[in-house]
Amino acid sequence: MDNRITYTNWGKTYDLDLVRATYVNNGNLAVVAFVAGTHERYGSITVNLDELASPLACIDTNNMPGIFEILLSSGLAQDTCYTMESGYCKYPIASFDLAKLPDYEEYLNKTGCKE
Structure with missing residues (x-):
């Protein structure tokens, strides 16, 4: 799948399917x-700090170390060379290839997930 990545954190490795959704308060990706x-x-691999035009999103490198590099190497996102700060954290802003990310609701229906 184009939207699948392999992510290792705290000594455990996961195959993760990434899907797109929107934040309710401002419609950000x-x-x-x-x-x-x-x-x-x-x-969530993104954080909602300030309004951004789609397909841009801030990557949660604070809670998911190494995720930004994985997104770039997988071709799911490109580095914009911009960041946003919140507290002591600086989050990179990525531009996502939305064609590779299935819609959240479609993913839930397809997989039979109930949230």
Whole structure:
């Protein structure tokens, strides 16, 4: 699948399916990860800091170390060379290839997930 990545954190490796959604308060792009096979929600790989035009999103490198580099190497996102700050954290802004990310609702329906 074009939207699947392999991510290692805290000594565990996961195959994750990434899907696109939107944040309710401002419509920003949200990218959510599900564990491949079980379709359990792993978490959001983006953070919602300020309004951004689609397909831009801030990557949650604070809670998911190494995820930005994986997104770039997988071709799911490109580096914009811009960042946003929140507290002591600086989050890179990525431009996503939305054609590679299935819609959140479509993914849930296809996999039979119930959230």
